[in-house]
Amino acid sequence: MDFPKDFNIVLINIDGFRRDKIELCSTLNELKEQSYYFSNICTVAPYTFASLHSVFSGTYPSKNGVNAYYHSLKFKKNEFKTIPELLKKAGYYTSCDVISKLVIPNIGFDDWNVFDENVIDFNSRHKNMITRLSKKDKFFLFLHYTDTHKHLVREIVSKHKQDSDDDDYFKSQKENIKRFDSLLPSCDEYVSTIIQTLKDTGIYDKTIIIFFSDHGTSIGEKKGEKFYGVYVYDYTANVFCIIKIPNHKPKIIKNQCSTIDIFPTIAEIIQHPLENEFSNVQGKSLFSLIDSPENRDVFIETGGLYGPWPSPTKHNIFCIKSNNKKLIYNDIPESWEFYDLLNDSSEQENIYDESSDEIKLMKNKLITHMKENNIYTKITSN
Amino acid sequence: MKPNVLLLIIDSFRTDKFYGDKNISTPNIDYLIKQGTYFSQTISAADATLLSWSSIFTGLYPFKTGIRSTSFNKLNSDIPTLFKIFKTYDYNFYGYVPKIGNIIGLYPNFINDDSFYEPYKNLFEGNGKSLSNKIFETLENEVKEPWFFFVHLYDLHDPMIIPKFFNDKKFGHTQYEKQVSAIDNWIGQLVKKIDFKNTLLIVTADHGKYIKTLTPDNVSNFESNPEIQRALSKIGNCIPKILHPLKDKVFFFMEAMSQKKKMNMIKKLHLNEHEKISLLSGRFDIDHYLYDDKVRIPLLFTGYGVAKNKIISQQTRSVDIFPTISEITGAVLQDEHIDGQSLTPLIADKLLEEKPAYIESNPLVILDSNDVVGIRTSFYKYFRDVDDSRKSVHLYDLKNDSKETKNLANSMPEIVKKMELILQEIKFNWNPSKIESNNEETKLIEDELKKLGYM
Numbered sequence: 036m037d038f039p040k041d042f043n044i045v046l047i048n049i050d051g052f053r054r055d056k057i058e059l060c061s062t063l064n065e066l067k068e069q070s071y072y073f074s075n076i077c078t079v080a081p082y083t084f085a086s087l088h089s090v091f092s093g094t095y096p097s098k099n100g101v102n103a104y105y106h107s108l109k110f111k112k113n114e115f116k117t118i119p120e121l122l123k124k125a126g127y128y129t130s131c132d133v134i135s136k137l138v139i140p141n142i143g144f145d146d147w148n149v150f151d152e153n154v155i156d157f158n159s160r161h162k163n164m165i166t167r168l169s170k171k172d173k174f175f176l177f178l179h180y181t182d183t184h185k186h187l188v189r190e191i192v193s194k195h196k197q198d199s200d201d202d203d204y205f206k207s208q209k210e211n212i213k214r215f216d217s218l219l220p221s222c223d224e225y226v227s228t229i230i231q232t233l234k235d236t237g238i239y240d241k242t243i244i245i246f247f248s249d250h251g252t253s254i255g256e257k258k259g260e261k262f263y264g265v266y267v268y269d270y271t272a273n274v275f276c277i278i279k280i281p282n283h284k285p286k287i288i289k290n291q292c293s294t295i296d297i298f299p300t301i302a303e304i305i306q307h308p309l310e311n312e313f314s315n316v317q318g319k320s321l322f323s324l325i326d327s328p329e330n331r332d333v334f335i336e337t338g339g340l341y342g343p344w345p346s347p348t349k350h351n352i353f354c355i356k357s358n359n360k361k362l363i364y365n366d367i368p369e370s371w372e373f374y375d376l377l378n379d380s381s382e383q384e385n386i387y388d389e390s391s392d393e394i395k396l397m398k399n400k401l402i403t404h405m406k407e408n409n410i411y412t413k414i415t416s417n
Numbered sequence: 418m419k420p421n422v423l424l425l426i427i428d429s430f431r432t433d434k435f436y437g438d439k440n441i442s443t444p445n446i447d448y449l450i451k452q453g454t455y456f457s458q459t460i461s462a463a464d465a466t467l468l469s470w471s472s473i474f475t476g477l478y479p480f481k482t483g484i485r486s487t488s489f490n491k492l493n494s495d496i497p498t499l500f501k502i503f504k505t506y507d508y509n510f511y512g513y514v515p516k517i518g519n520i521i522g523l524y525p526n527f528i529n530d531d532s533f534y535e536p537y538k539n540l541f542e543g544n545g546k547s548l549s550n551k552i553f554e555t556l557e558n559e560v561k562e563p564w565f566f567f568v569h570l571y572d573l574h575d576p577m578i579i580p581k582f583f584n585d586k587k588f589g590h591t592q593y594e595k596q597v598s599a600i601d602n603w604i605g606q607l608v609k610k611i612d613f614k615n616t617l618l619i620v621t622a623d624h625g626k627y628i629k630t631l632t633p634d635n636v637s638n639f640e641s642n643p644e645i646q647r648a649l650s651k652i653g654n655c656i657p658k659i660l661h662p663l664k665d666k667v668f669f670f671m672e673a674m675s676q677k678k679k680m681n682m683i684k685k686l687h688l689n690e691h692e693k694i695s696l697l698s699g700r701f702d703i704d705h706y707l708y709d710d711k712v713r714i715p716l717l718f719t720g721y722g723v724a725k726n727k728i729i730s731q732q733t734r735s736v737d738i739f740p741t742i743s744e745i746t747g748a749v750l751q752d753e754h755i756d757g758q759s760l761t762p763l764i765a766d767k768l769l770e771e772k773p774a775y776i777e778s779n780p781l782v783i784l785d786s787n788d789v790v791g792i793r794t795s796f797y798k799y800f801r802d803v804d805d806s807r808k809s810v811h812l813y814d815l816k817n818d819s820k821e822t823k824n825l826a827n828s829m830p831e832i833v834k835k836m837e838l839i840l841q842e843i844k845f846n847w848n849p850s851k852i853e854s855n856n857e858e859t860k861l862i863e864d865e866l867k868k869l870g871y872m
Binding site: 104105107108134135136137152184188189192193340343344345346348349351366367368369370411412 | 491492493494495501504520522524525526858859861862865866868869870871872
């Protein structure tokens with residue numbers, strides 16, 4: 036595939052955005068239709084800290100060290116390189132604006148910014164940043180848009196506290212959907228502002244834009260999880276990724292893949308081989324899925340800050356998604372779940388059957404993955 | 418052959434009321450002791466249920482398990498537990514546990530679906546019959562063996578509802594003693610069903626409790642009225658969350674008034690500190706003490722693989738229960754980095770080093786309490802403030818003052834120093850996980866989580 040040389044790269048995370056809401060955002064939807072749209076991409080960890088460290092390093096949480104809320108500062112920077120390190124090496128000016136110093140590794144940036152969520156106006160702040168950077172020869176910019184967190188998660192935490200048995204929240208799915216949807220117009224306006232700013236500054240045609248979400252958000256589907264990070268069900272595991280490359284024909288890619296594939300995708304765009312110091316990347320470029328029947332197995336892990344089995348210092352739930360099936364292993368309480376995602380997309384019916392050959396095969400794959408990534412649990416230590 | 422295991426933990430059962438008290442008739446417990454090995458000086462690692470469970474089922478002192486009275490009071494998932502080990506030996510688990518056990522990550526999926534019960538449900542008001550039935554069913558109905566049945570009885574815990582038949586002086590002077598007699602009677606029915614050739618029975622407690630009656634003649638009886646307690650508890654549970662701060666204020670005001678009244682009542686009795694604390698103790702006391710009333714528990718092994726008619730007075734600990742069960746049943750404990758040791762040498766008349774017992778008080782959840790930690794040997798009891806070795810220092814000479822009436826901390830500084838060294842070795846020199854040791858990093862992360870509204 037041919038990629039333009041020396042184009043700017045703007046990578047934007049719409050924090051907690053549910054994949055099933057894209058069609059409700061006209062600008063984002065329009066952008067999707069002009070881009071490569073990966074419609075079956077999953078996060079490898081359904082909460083920001085672990086998810087973004089994985090995106091930035093192209094590695095699974097348990098491999099890179101950020102495998103718990105309380106391990107957010109344990110990124111193995113001597114073993115794994117990050118996207119800005121790669122781009123800086125390729126001559127890019129690197130900049131970012133994030134909600135907290137915990138969400139991505141502070142490595143490889145020329146310009147590191149942390150915003151105060153309580154006062155930020157995303158539109159004007161990020162418009163100014165792009166305008167300022169537009170004067171650079173070529174730049175990489177990572178932007179973190181956290182409106183969902185700002186207006187939804189904070190409200191849930193303060194209104195419903197964290198009692199995982201609080202029925203009020205889980206009985207109010209209609210209200211929860213309404214509340215989530217009410218944030219979509221401002222999100223879409225933000226997308227519009229970014230695109231318009233790129234156009235106004237004259238760099239739209241020499242900028243590669245990547246929009247993605249780090250995880251989804253619960254609207255009360257499963258008791259015990261009020262926003263994300265507690266379980267690995269699809270409403271938080273399914274995310275989206277839009278890659279807009281000037282002069283490239285749009286295409287929807289339905290193959291299953293994961294967010295650790297974004298790093299090697301960027302490497303392919305700038306045509307930098309992933310070797311030597313970058314050889315530890317576990318993901319594979321998304322572009323090789325175009326016109327390919329390949330569906331990648333996806334592994335997801337988490338440990339909730341709250342919920343029925345919180346595990347803020349160690350992930351305790353692991354899963355594999357393969358061929359529209361999902362096998363989940365809960366380390367506490369030790370149990371298995373199995374879902375047929377094609378016929379039961381909301382994962383209501385656990386059809387785990389120890390004697391099933393299909394499940395045995397997936398179990399082997401999951402255990403192999405866990406062992407390869409040094410994940411210590413009951414099933415991998417025996 | 419893998420033996421079946423029945424573990425019976427009777428909440429708040431004190432050693433002195435389990436065996437050898439002439440005021441109480443406990444023929445069934447006495448029978449079990451004759452049929453097995455009884456450890457008469459076992460010390461629980463904590464004075465409350467959650468922490469005690471954590472040590473019984475992991476063989477570790479509570480502070481190493483992750484189970485605390487804080488937001489994240491769950492067992493650290495990488496710690497081996499009795500249930501995890503027994504699962505690898507294909508044991509089938511049955512359980513009957515107070516509901517709070519459901520939230521700490523300690524217990525397995527019990528086969529019976531009603532395993533977690535409301536704690537105010539009394540053994541003698543329906544639970545007993547259904548529980549007995551479940552156990553009997555398990556014993557009689559060829560349920561797939563081997564099984565591990567864990568029963569935690571709450572009937573000696575407040576509010577203590579005495580069955581009518583046993584609410585008579587002939588069964589004991591105090592409410593507590595009468596309830597012990599009632600429980601003994603229930604145990605009698607239970608043991609008839611046990612095939613001891615193929616079953617290991619363990620009877621113990623999570624901790625003791627204060628008996629708020631000074632003399633057999635009830636000169637001062639401060640036992641709470643259980644019916645009122647239960648009614649208040651039910652009313653309290655109905656109050657909406659928004660009114661909880663107000664409810665707490667009313668509760669603590671009433672507690673303070675009650676304490677004041679009791680203080681006036683005992684003024685003229687010339688009681689020692691221990692006696693006063695026993696009589697005046699309440700559920701939410703800020704100050705904590707680790708008298709034997711609270712931490713000395715019975716421990717009885719009987720049935721499969723256990724010597725008969727043996728009473729061992731050497732000090733043992735609740736952390737020893739897990740490795741002992743493990744060794745008797747052959748469910749081998751792979752991880753040797755635990756605090757407990759198997760007591761099987763003592764059962765087999767061999768020597769076993771007596772280890773000092775680490776003890777700690779249970780922090781209150783909604784209040785800051787003055788918690789203490791300490792060490793007990795069969796000679797001395799030492800405890801002091803958890804954060805400051807110079808505060809609330811207590812030392813008792815157990816050989817000459819088994820009732821712990823004279824605090825010798827000031828007159829025996831050398832012993833205090835020795836006991837403190839043992840405590841330092843066990844608790845403060847313990848090398849916790851990297852995460853826990855890196856307080857600065859943890860604080861930084863918690864500050865960020867607070868800033869982001871997660872905490």
